[in-house]
Amino acid sequence: MEFLYFPGCTLYTKAQNLDEAGRECAKALGFELKELSNWTCCGATFPLAKDNIMALAPPARILARAKEEGSVLTTLCSVCFNVIKRTNELIKGDKEKREKINTFIEMDYQGDLQVLHYLEILKGEVGFDTIKGALKKDLQGMRIAPFYGCMLLRPFEEMEFDDKEAPTIFEEFLEAIRCEPVDFPYKSECCGAFQSVGAPEVATECAYAILNSALRNGAEAVTTTCPLCQFNIDNMQREIHQKYNGFPGIPIIYFTQLLGLAMGLPIETLGFHRNDVDPRPLLEKKGLL
Amino acid sequence: MKIEVSRNKVHNEFAQKVEEISGQNLFACYQCGNCTAGCPVSFAMDLGPHQVIRYSLLGLEEEVLECNTFWMCASCLQCTSRCPKGLDIARIMEAIRLVILRKRERLDHLEVAELSEDFMERVPQIALISGFRKFTS
Numbered sequence: 001m002e003f004l005y006f007p008g009c010t011l012y013t014k015a016q017n018l019d020e021a022g023r024e025c026a027k028a029l030g031f032e033l034k035e036l037s038n039w040t041c042c043g044a045t046f047p048l049a050k051d052n053i054m055a056l057a058p059p060a061r062i063l064a065r066a067k068e069e070g071s072v073l074t075t076l077c078s079v080c081f082n083v084i085k086r087t088n089e090l091i092k093g094d095k096e097k098r099e100k101i102n103t104f105i106e107m108d109y110q111g112d113l114q115v116l117h118y119l120e121i122l123k124g125e126v127g128f129d130t131i132k133g134a135l136k137k138d139l140q141g142m143r144i145a146p147f148y149g150c151m152l153l154r155p156f157e158e159m160e161f162d163d164k165e166a167p168t169i170f171e172e173f174l175e176a177i178r179c180e181p182v183d184f185p186y187k188s189e190c191c192g193a194f195q196s197v198g199a200p201e202v203a204t205e206c207a208y209a210i211l212n213s214a215l216r217n218g219a220e221a222v223t224t225t226c227p228l229c230q231f232n233i234d235n236m237q238r239e240i241h242q243k244y245n246g247f248p249g250i251p252i253i254y255f256t257q258l259l260g261l262a263m264g265l266p267i268e269t270l271g272f273h274r275n276d277v278d279p280r281p282l283l284e285k286k287g288l289l
Numbered sequence: 290m291k292i293e294v295s296r297n298k299v300h301n302e303f304a305q306k307v308e309e310i311s312g313q314n315l316f317a318c319y320q321c322g323n324c325t326a327g328c329p330v331s332f333a334m335d336l337g338p339h340q341v342i343r344y345s346l347l348g349l350e351e352e353v354l355e356c357n358t359f360w361m362c363a364s365c366l367q368c369t370s371r372c373p374k375g376l377d378i379a380r381i382m383e384a385i386r387l388v389i390l391r392k393r394e395r396l397d398h399l400e401v402a403e404l405s406e407d408f409m410e411r412v413p414q415i416a417l418i419s420g421f422r423k424f425t426s
Contacts, residue, residue: 014413044418048364048383050312055422079415154366155377164370190329190365197412197420198399202333202361209329228415235411 001125003116004070005033006062008080009041015077015227017271021256022076022118024269028260029126029134033074038065042083045194053100059087060101064109072114074121076256078226082151082159085115089158117152117161119169119225119255128176136264137288138178144258145182145219146170147210149229150190164188173255174223177262186213191232204239207232211240211250220282221251223258230254234276251279261288298348303388307345310384317374318342324368324378334358338368338378341385359385360398364423383423390426399424 011019026033040058047055062084066073075081091098092111102108116124122131148167156164167188171181189210192203211233214222224230234252241247253275260270267289272280283289304315318339325337335356336344344353359382368378389396399420404412 008415009418010413010415015415041414041418043422044415045364045422048377048380049310049387050380051310052387077415079419150365150367154370156370190363190367192330193363193365194416194420194423195330195361195363197404197416198424199333199361200408202330203363205332206329206363227413228419231411231413231416 001031002034002070003031003121003125004066004073005035006039006042006066006073006075006080006084007035008075008077009044010227011077014274015230015254017274018076018225018227018230018254018256021254021260021265021270024265025256025259025263028263028265029122029130031121031126034070036062036066036069036073042080044079044083046083046086053097053104056087056090056097056101057105059084060091060109061105061107063088063091063111063113063115064102064105064107067109067113072116074116074118076118076225078117078149078151079228081115081117086155086158088113088115117225119152119173120161122173122259123169128172131176131259131263135177135262137262139258139262139286139288140178140180142179142286143182143218143220144174144179144253145184145214145217145222146174146187147191147214147222147224147229147233147252148188149224149226150188150193151226153188170223170255174258177259179258179262182214182217182219184213184217184219186210191226191229193228193232196232196236200236200239203232204236204243207236208240208244208247211237212247215248215250219250221253221279223253223255225255237277249277251275251277251282253279292347292349294347299346301348301350303348303350303353304345306388307381307384310387311377311380313376313378313381313384315342315346315381317376319374321373323371323373327367327371329365329367330361330363333361338362338382342378342381345385353385354389358382360424386423395426397425
């Protein structure tokens with residue numbers, strides 16, 4: 001099995017732990033992530049103005065180039081996934097915009113690439129049963145809150161990823177690697193997104209509400225697929241501590257890191273030193289290091 | 290607040306511009322408030338998103354452009370996914386941001402110079418790029 005892989009900008013810098021663990025897990029599970037030979041930033045936002053066609057050029061160009069190299073494109077980052085998948089749907093369904101975009105990028109792309117998130121590959125292509133058979137370490141007893149955030153799920157009609165109010169794919173994944181998924185009401189709330197730049201105090205409140213809810217429901221760690229969520233709920237815990245004295249803090253671990261851990265991959269390939277709230281004391285306590 | 294309602298005001302230029310950029314029919318809104326109830330950042334907003342829609346239709350352009358609602362919006366699409374009338378409210382918020390950002394004065398909502406050195410070292414580019422795309426022209 002081979003899938004084209006679009007890492008996106010942040011996975012080359014601050015989110016190397018998401019990227020590297022994802023690549024290592026793919027190798028160990030026997031599928032290949034073939035990085036696109038020529039890619040740019042996707043733009044990190046899907047343009048919501050109907051007349052903003054310019055912002056569709058970067059994701060459209062990524063898709064058109066990918067089409068020359070394969071037929072299924074995957075990402076790890078939820079934001080990239082959202083931007084690229086929505087652009088793909090738009091190109092598929094809107095003839096007028098498709099022609100305009102193709103004229104501008106001087107390529108001919110019809111929207112006929114399949115765009116899948118890595119989690120969908122794990123579920124649909126590899127299969128959670130295969131993963132269960134490949135486990136080397138027992139994560140039983142790890143109480144993990146799956147944080148979906150927004151971009152994997154919404155808008156539901158275009159993303160067609162999972163149920164919009166009660167998604168389960170993340171829980172299924174956690175169960176497959178023998179973690180105990182913690183259900184909490186904030187699992188598909190917003191982390192504050194780019195408000196960490198525009199209004200950090202507002203983003204901090206969003207992050208606090210999410211983490212507090214996870215903690216109250218008994219989570220020992222939270223897992224994400226998104227480097228923007230990760231920043232807001234991991235790095236910004238510094239701001240939460242300043243505002244809320246009694247906040248105990250909680251490690252935020254990328255789902256690829258958990259998968260790599262369960263599959264017994266060498267710990268140094270999983271980049272735990274890059275997580276802001278160090279998850280290693282928890283892993284040590286659980287006898288996993 | 291005393292609001293004068295007239296046919297001319299309801300069909301005002303501002304509301305039409307918002308409709309044009311967003312591709313949404315503001316008149317479809319029946320003020321149920323679902324968008325505001327589900328909004329994760331409504332606690333920080335001067336007006337709820339449903340109020341912004343109503344104000345726009347009432348021709349209260351100045352009040353709308355001066356509130357912080359659309360600057361607080363994080364485009365998480367919770368409102369969009371829950372609107373019983375199928376309105377894409379996140380697109381409406383984006384349209385109002387653009388009414389301001391597309392003016393000749395180019396009044397950006399955010400300046401790079403305002404961000405601290407410490408923050409610039411911590412922040413991943415995904416946050417910077419999306420932030421500057423939303424807050425600058």
